Structures are given as C-alpha cells and as structure tokens.
Amino acid sequence: MKSFSSSQRQRGLSLSGLILALIVIVTLVIVCMQVVPAVIEFGSIKKAIVIARDQGHNPQEIETMFNKQVNAGYITTIRGKDLIITKEGDQYVVSFAYEKKLPLVGPASLLLEFSGSTSKSPKASSDSSSESP
Numbered sequence: 260m261k262s263f264s265s266s267q268r269q270r271g272l273s274l275s276g277l278i279l280a281l282i283v284i285v286t287l288v289i290v291c292m293q294v295v296p297a298v299i300e301f302g303s304i305k306k307a308i309v310i311a312r313d314q315g316h317n318p319q320e321i322e323t324m325f326n327k328q329v330n331a332g333y334i335t336t337i338r339g340k341d342l343i344i345t346k347e348g349d350q351y352v353v354s355f356a357y358e359k360k361l362p363l364v365g366p367a368s369l370l371l372e373f374s375g376s377t378s379k380s381p382k383a384s385s386d387s388s389s390e391s392p
Contacts, residue, residue: 308377309353309377311328321344353377354375357372358373
C-alpha cells in the first residue's frame with residue numbers, strides 16, 4: 260500500500276458537506292424566489308407614483324391616476340387611498356410606506372418594509388462623527 264504524504268492527500272467535499280451546502284443553496288433560492296417579486300412590485304409602485312404625480316393636478320386626481328397604474332401594473336399591495344400626498348411649494352409630493360410579510364416555513368416568516376417618495380430633497384440626517392466637541 261501506498262501512503263500519501265500531507266501534500267499528496269486528496270482534497271474535496273465530503274458527502275455531509277455536500278448535503279449541507281445543498282440545503283443552504285436551496286434555502287437561499289426559495290427565499291429569493293419570494294423576495295424578488297416583492298422588490299419588483301416595489302419598483303413598479305415607485306414608477307407609478309411618479310407618473311401619477313406628473314399627470315394629476317390635485318390629490319384626488321393623483322389617487323385616480325395611481326389607481327389606473329395599479330390596475331395596469333399588477334400592483335396588489337397598496338391603492339391610491341394608501342398614498343400620502345403633500346404639497347411642497349408648487350408641486351405635490353407623493354410618498355408611501357408598507358410592509359409585506361412572506362411566510363417561509365411553519366411559524367417563520369420574513370418581514371419586508373418598503374417606503375418611497377417623489378421628493379427630490381434628501382432627508383437630513385445627523386452625523387455625530389462630523390461634530391467637534
């Protein structure tokens with residue numbers, strides 16, 4: 260019999276390692292299959308609020324235009340009544356926020372929180388690292 264030195268040993272994945280890797284990969288694929296449609300719908304909602312804001316001249320028209328976009332874009336999560344419409348200067352700002360709960364296995368679920376706005380101004384944030392004592 261031939262013995263292998265440490266540099267000639269075979270390397271590879273054991274059966275238990277392969278099974279564990281497959282379980283992790285399958286779990287990630289299942290979660291991604293549920294998350295991707297929610298993210299695509301979020302993108303559709305962001306486009307729909309911009310179109311509704313541009314075509315509407317008052318809050319009621321913006322809601323109506325958004326509801327038309329909802330029907331055409333297969334958006335099921337929110338409706339026009341769920342929008343927050345405010346006026347900044349001479350332009351309306353449309354914003355929204357919602358949660359989507361995706362069931363995984365048994366009692367486990369994944370909660371996704373989405374929010375968006377047509378506002379151009381970034382929100383002010385306090386940065387403690389730039390303050391001097």
